[in-house]
Amino acid sequence: MRAESIQVIGGALAFKWTDGAESFVELPALRRACPCASCRGETDVMGVLHKGPEKPLSQRSFEIVRLAEVGTYGLQVYWADGHSTGIFSLDQIRKLSAAD
Numbered sequence: 001m002r003a004e005s006i007q008v009i010g011g012a013l014a015f016k017w018t019d020g021a022e023s024f025v026e027l028p029a030l031r032r033a034c035p036c037a038s039c040r041g042e043t044d045v046m047g048v049l050h051k052g053p054e055k056p057l058s059q060r061s062f063e064i065v066r067l068a069e070v071g072t073y074g075l076q077v078y079w080a081d082g083h084s085t086g087i088f089s090l091d092q093i094r095k096l097s098a099a100d
């Protein structure tokens with residue numbers, strides 16, 4: 001499954017998929033689902049979860065300044081507060097929008 005077009009519309013990210021379906025994901029929900037190691041944490045060989053320091057989210061944490069497609073199935077989101085290490089899979093995004 002691939003995205004034909006991706007754009008920010010109002011407070012949501014709108015996807016048009018090549019199968020004709022459309023998905024909308026609210027930006028706060030997208031940001032809270034950020035899959036990067038500092039948001040999600042990483043488990044070491046001992047099974048201990050390490051997370052970066054919890055950073056308070058602000059209004060700018062939910063604004064997108066740039067989107068970059070990563071390969072065929074990934075989407076890197078550059079948030080207005082400077083966070084950009086999360087790469088979302090298109091699968092994950094489609095699940096997020098289905099969960100609404």
Ligand SMILES: [Zn+2]
Nearest residue numbers: 034036039086
């Ligand atoms: Zn993150």
